[in-house]
Amino acid sequence: MDAIYLDQSYFHQQGLTALIGESLLCCCSDIREIKNRLNDRKSQSMSSPLIIFDLPANFRTTLTYIDYLTRIKINRNATLIFFSDFERNIFNYSEYGIKADFFIDKKSSTDMIISKLAEMLLLHKNGLSFPSSVMSNDLTKREFSFLCSLFTQGSIDGVAKITGKNKKTLYSYQANVVKKLNLKNSLHLYKRLIHNY
Incomplete structure (x- = not known):
């Protein structure tokens, strides 16, 4: 089976490996490792990968x-x-393509985590579909692109100059992003962008 756990924390990797068994899971701490792992397996005819991930802080x-x-x-x-922790700001991108097939809350009991992961691994191994995701705060492709542009440009004015979009539209994207990421207001969004707040 091609199951990969992507997490920057070695402690988390060891914990999850201990829970479900080392032979069932390959741990990677960054994108470079996962690329290498998938490229190695590309030459072998493996099934589609199952990736368990926790987005970095x-x-x-x-x-x-x-x-x-x-x-x-x-x-x-x-x-x-x-x-991940269900109470954290959850990212889930639908149109952009990253819609998690399933969510498991890290704060669940150990028995619950083990049973959910075992169920997901079994479904994947047998090529069966997953139950519906519980997350609903999807960013659209345009909102995601806006967020990436805001990182590089630093302001709505900068994004408007580069993209040629109306500022009113960009402010609308910003309001939607703030709401979907469960932030208090746009100031908190900018603090996240600048200080990883």
């Missing part, structure tokens, strides 16, 4: 992971399981 790194996982989901028909 760094907001910019999160966007990089999202972009990569989106391409893996589309190009390699990957199955994505978001394994």
Whole structure:
């Protein structure tokens, strides 16, 4: 089976490996490792990968992971399981392509985590479909592109100059992003962009 756990924390990797068994899971701490792992397996005729991931705390790194996982989901028909704290700001991109197939809350009991992961691994191994995702705060492709542009340009004015879009439209995207990421207001969005707040 081609199951990969993507998390920057070695402690988390060891914990999950201990829970479900080392032979069932390959741990990677960054995108470079996962690329190498998938390229090695590409030469072998393996089934589509199952990737269990927890987005990093760094907001910019999160966007990089999202972009990569989106391409893996589309190009390699990957199955994505978001394994994180449900109370955190949850990213889930529908039109852009990264819609996690399933979500598991890290704060669940150990028995619950083991049974959910075992169920997901079994479904994947047998080529069966996953139950519906519980996450509903999807960013659209335009909102995601706006967010990436805002990182590089630093302001709505800068994004408007580069993209040629109306500022009113961009402010609308910003309001939607703030709402979907469960932030208090646009100031908190800018703090996340600048200080990883």
